[in-house]
Amino acid sequence: MSVPSGVVVVGASAAGLATAEALRRKGYRGEVSVVGAEPHLPYDRPPLSKQVLSGAWDPKRARLRTEETLAALRAEFVLGDPAVALDAGSRTVRTASGRVLGGDAVVVATGLRPRTLPGQDGLSGVHVLRTLDDALALRGELKESVRVVVVGEGVLGAEIAATARGLGAEVTMAGPQPAPLAAQLGPMVAELLADLHAERGVALRLGAGVTGLTGQDGRVTGVRLGTGEVLPADVVVVAIGAEPATGWLAGSGLRVADGVVCDSRCRAADGVYAAGDVARWEHATLGSLRLENRTNAVEQALAVADNILGAERHYTPVPYFWTDQFDAKIHVFGLPSATAEVSVVEGDPAGRRFVALYREDGRATGVLGWNMPKQARLHRQELVAAVTPAV
Ligand SMILES: Cc1cc2nc3c(=O)[nH]c(=O)nc-3n(C[C@H](O)[C@H](O)[C@H](O)COP(=O)(O)OP(=O)(O)OC[C@H]3O[C@@H](n4cnc5c(N)ncnc54)[C@H](O)[C@@H]3O)c2cc1C
The missing domain is CATH 3.50.50.60 (FAD/NAD(P)-binding domain)
Structure with missing residues (x-):
């Protein structure tokens, strides 16, 4: 070309x-x-x-x-x-x-x-978080003791819950998975995240789907779970993917x-x-x-x-993301999954500094570092051979 x-x-x-x-x-x-x-x-x-x-x-x-x-x-x-x-x-x-x-x-x-819940558009107090304007609107409502329900236990929901809790809000995280990020990172890391959030005062109402919102006079009042239970809320953040x-x-x-x-x-x-x-x-x-x-x-x-510009280059990255929740800085390389076999290769999960290796069918598929960025980056090397195409 x-x-x-x-x-x-x-x-x-x-x-x-x-x-x-x-x-x-x-x-x-x-x-x-x-x-x-x-x-x-x-x-x-x-x-x-x-x-x-x-x-x-x-x-x-x-x-x-x-x-x-x-x-x-x-x-x-x-x-x-x-x-x-x-x-x-x-x-x-x-x-x-x-x-x-x-x-x-x-x-x-x-x-x-962002995906939304049915009925959320007609209610004030319900937020999504994708844009700067979204962040400022939500920020304006996060005060000490305000009751916030975060719908969604993925990366974004968990980060919002941590930040809102840091501002003194009474935060509940709701969603169908048994623990935060369980679907992405598997039970070992998800349970550690659940412990971290619970210790810092986030109430976890996980393992039940959210079926809708309740409201009064145009303002949200709660989140209805599949069990029929309603979680009272002054503010709801919907973080159910995009x-x-x-x-x-x-x-x-x-x-x-x-x-x-x-x-x-x-x-x-x-x-x-x-x-x-x-x-x-x-x-x-x-x-x-x-x-x-x-x-x-x-x-x-x-x-x-x-x-x-005419390079004809195949795009073959090693996937990478990070997330910060309370004092946990988590770095993830590759494509870990909930079904992979997970082994700790550095540090100690009990001390909340470790690197975990994800393997499927004997092949390394992911590396996760929890407050160990340098060591995680070194272990990333184990993925490169699997991800880089043979020339
Ligand atoms: C709150 C939040 C926290 C995040 N935290 C992390 C993190 O900790 N680590 C991490 O790795 N990733 C994180 N991410 C993800 C990361 O920000 C995204 O992967 C990245 O922004 C993607 O960049 P993008 O340019 O592809 O898309 P976007 O950043 O979404 O940009 C797309 C732009 O296109 C515009 N647009 C949409 N439709 C049109 C149209 N029809 N015409 C013109 N413009 C249009 C949008 O308004 C937007 O400005 C986070 C994302 C969010 C929302």
Whole structure:
């Protein structure tokens, strides 16, 4: 493919910004437009459930770049104007305000939209947490002794519960799994997380599905469990996962199946690529994959930029995410699962400093470090051979 004369990036966040920056770093001189649904300059999401939610950071600190750095990028940022349509054949993007942007390459980097519970939209006091505005709205309601129910026992729910508890709220975590992150990390680590949350005063009402919300005069009053029990609440945070933000791609000609379906080079169609949380691509050794984590957003954007410039690079990362809950800093490499065999290879879970290795069919599939980042990174090496395709 010849070098494109213009690139349109849809999504002005981690993956979108990293794509534009990588193109410039590699010497690309054509036009770059970055279209963003939100009015804000690109900001980072991981601090939203931690430092921004706790109030430790002024929201401006979550910005990914200064205005000067963005200006030096020589990209047009079209913000607060979501893309509403893409024609993959002609590689044109239409925005809500009616602008039409065309390029020889288009990058879809629109991330995720949070799932919601039936009836939550009509009730005040019910929150999701995906955007800066979401974080500030929730922050405004988190006070000492306020009764918060977090619906969802995954990474995001557990982080929000920890931060809200740190602010003195009375926090209950609810969800169908028996312990936080049980589905992702298996029983050994999940039970340690359950102990940590319980010790710090988070009430765990796990193992029962949530069927709905109760309210009065338009304000939420509780969370109804599958058992019929109602957990009283002043504030509810719904953290039950998210779906790829692909609604705007209807009729685009792209294949969408839990993400924008791409080949092993992150290409969805001729000249059309996807990066970050929204992208489902063919990992040469791990199969069809879509990752929802910060590191992937940037690494995949780099691969996309390379491929826009003609590199034909297969994208084969070792997956990685981290999570911070109370004083636990957890680093996870590879694809651990609830069914893997888990062994502690460094440290001691009782002392809350350890590295665990996940194995399936005798093969290393994941490494988890709990307050042992350096050692976890060293053990990551055990995954590289399994994940890197033979040349
Ligand atoms: C609260 C929170 C905490 C997190 N903590 C961690 C963590 O500790 N560790 C970790 O590894 N990962 C964490 N993550 C995940 C990480 O932030 C994401 O993986 C990363 O932001 C993905 O980047 P992205 O650019 O693909 O998508 P996003 O960051 O979701 O960006 C997509 C952008 O596209 C915009 N958009 C959507 N639709 C359109 C449209 N039609 N037109 C134009 N723009 C559109 C959105 O408004 C958004 O700005 C966290 C996520 C959240 C929400």
